[in-house]
Amino acid sequence: xxxxxxxxxxxxxxxxxxxxxxxxxxxxxxxxxxxxxxxxxxxxxxxxxxxxxxxxxxxxxxxxxxxxxxxxxxxxxxxxxxxxxxxxxxxxxxxxxxxxxxxxxxxxxxxxxxx
Amino acid sequence: xxxxxxxxxxxxxxxxxxxxxxxxxxxxxxxxxxxxxxxxxxxxxxxxxxxxxxxxxxxxxxxxxxxxxxxxxxxxxxxxxxxxxxxxxxxxxxxxxxxxxxxxxxxxxxxx
Numbered sequence: 001x002x003x004x005x006x007x008x009x010x011x012x013x014x015x016x017x018x019x020x021x022x023x024x025x026x027x028x029x030x031x032x033x034x035x036x037x038x039x040x041x042x043x044x045x046x047x048x049x050x051x052x053x054x055x056x057x058x059x060x061x062x063x064x065x066x067x068x069x070x071x072x073x074x075x076x077x078x079x080x081x082x083x084x085x086x087x088x089x090x091x092x093x094x095x096x097x098x099x100x101x102x103x104x105x106x107x108x109x110x111x112x113x114x115x
Numbered sequence: 116x117x118x119x120x121x122x123x124x125x126x127x128x129x130x131x132x133x134x135x136x137x138x139x140x141x142x143x144x145x146x147x148x149x150x151x152x153x154x155x156x157x158x159x160x161x162x163x164x165x166x167x168x169x170x171x172x173x174x175x176x177x178x179x180x181x182x183x184x185x186x187x188x189x190x191x192x193x194x195x196x197x198x199x200x201x202x203x204x205x206x207x208x209x210x211x212x213x214x215x216x217x218x219x220x221x222x223x224x225x226x227x
Binding site for chain 1: 119121147149151156157158159160161164172174205207209211212213214215216217218219220221
């Protein structure tokens with residue numbers, strides 16, 4: 001079975017500074033990878049996803065992530081954060097050819113932007 | 116546009132009491148529906164998913180059950196709640212199994 005690890009439970013970052021949220025996965029087969037974001041008092045929404053093709057994936061709100069198969073990672077990055085980026089970010093992995101029913105979420109990383 | 120409604124937002128229930136959480140989706144037909152639970156310090160865990168009326172698949176054995184009496188209605192139930200049922204419950208839908216998930220705002224359940 002696949003699994004996903006988000007080592008950082010909380011990440012404080014100054015406004016306009018860059019940020020990287022780490023995600024590592026484990027799977028014996030090909031995977032699909034996702035980042036979901038949960039803003040305060042809202043449900044989760046998809047930030048970006050990797051299914052195939054280019055390993056650099058761009059998402060909404062200026063975020064991007066890079067799939068690194070050799071390091072089994074899918075880290076999320078943004079060059080300059082804003083107060084509005086304060087949220088909890090979840091990495092998720094699913095096995096290729098299986099959909100949402102095999103989607104496994106990480107424990108989340110709470111990003112706090114410091115003014 | 117499509118919307119998902121989930122209620123109640125918070126719920127405090129005594130051990131041994133029944134549970135019913137409801138989720139409805141508007142603006143689409145034949146959605147895939149999902150129930151997730153997020154326990155403190157843990158990731159989202161898929162509890163149930165449904166690809167059609169009356170079709171329920173369970174990912175983990177547990178004290179809970181789910182039903183889909185109508186196309187866009189998904190209900191999470193329990194006959195007798197346990198302390199371990201406490202957590203944050205999220206309903207979600209997607210257009211298909213490979214389509215992105217749209218989540219409701221969640222229900223915080225505290226079993227005391």
